[in-house]
Amino acid sequence: MRQIILDTETTGLDPAQGHRVVELACVEMVNRSLTGRHLHLYLNPDRDSDPEALNVHGLTTEFLSAYPRFHEVASQLVDYVAGAEVIIHNAAFDVKFLDAELNRAGLGPFRTLCDSITDSLLYARELHPGKRNSLDALCERYGISNAHRTLHGALLDSELLAEVWLAMTRGQDTLLMDFDAHDGQGGGGQGLAAFDASVLKVLRASEAEMVEHQQYLKVLDDAVGKPCLWRSLDPLPEPSGAVAES
Template identity: 75%
Template sequence: MRQIVLDTETTGLDPAQGHRIVELACVELENRSLTGRSLHLYVNPGRDSDPEALAVHGLTTEFLSSHPGFEEVAHQLVEFVQGADVIIHNAAFDTKFLNAELARCGLPKFDTMCVKITDSLLHARELHPGKRNSLDALCERYGISNAHRTLHGALLDSELLADVWLAMTRGQDGLIMDFEDNSGLDANGMRLEAFDASVLKVVTANAAELQEHEEYLAVLDKIVGKPCVWRAVEA
């Protein structure tokens, strides 16, 4: 199974207002393992970033002016995502920008180029309802270091999201559910290992024990004046 973890940085929040992609990155997973293949592109948007967006990614107009426009690199994106399940955190945001950029190039919508799009933010919200599920919060929850993330960057964020996605979808590792960020730890702070129920020995009741059980149910029937609840369970 081939998966691509994708992230973008933009000049602002809405392509309908003329905002553009300034950075795009993809990291490849094959059968839930990082392959080492990635795609990383800086894109000249032909305009300034909003101050709020610039504060997030730090990509100045001067720096981006030396890079190609999206139409010059669109084919690299199309080739990289072909036949893959694309994973994006808050996918609605990135796909609306990708669709706008692709439309300018006369290309079809992004979701037609890949097998499907999976929103890791929606998946995280299902797993951790009522909790913060930003990329930073998920890195903290799953013990993934993001200390080097001083600014948002598409390549760094896609690499972090790949690690988060693998951790988030590997299944439960311990006997304790994730009610808190330290779930999976016992009272001494030791992590509980995965429990294999198949190793448990199954012991069935013998004839004498079954007879004792039946006699006990008969007593319960007499006390309540009708078949006790265990009769319904057995039925």
């Protein structure tokens, strides 16, 4: 499963008033693991940012003038999001800007470029009704440090959102109950959903840990006067560092 966490920074609040995207960032996750492969673009908007927007992202007109315009790098975005689920916080805002930029570039709406769009803000509101669900509030709720976030930046925000999304959806790839939607009590459903064990990280015991484990089992053996139940169910080989008892 390939997911893209996307964020933008803009010159203002409404593309209908001529405002443009000035920064675009995407972070890739495959099977709920960050791959380190990301897309990060600064864009020349050919206009100044509103003072309020400039206070948010700090990207000046002079700084952005050295970077390409959206239509010059649009193909990078098209290729990057192809076939993926794209996760955006307050997706309606970012998508309306992306649609406006793609239209100027002679391309179709953003939704046609990817497999699907998920709004993490709507998901958070369902999960935490009546609470603040901004990115900062969610970072605080899930114990994710954003102390280094003095200004909004698309790459940093997308990285933070990726961590928040993993925290909000933790457990979705394990023993999910997949009940029939027509059965309010869950009866007659399909039971536990399929589970892909390949997504789990396998940590093997070290030699020292195996020795310590054998010593603990001997304590149990001595306490009950016979081999403990653990040995009969799952006998383990003696580690090479263990010393045989005489």
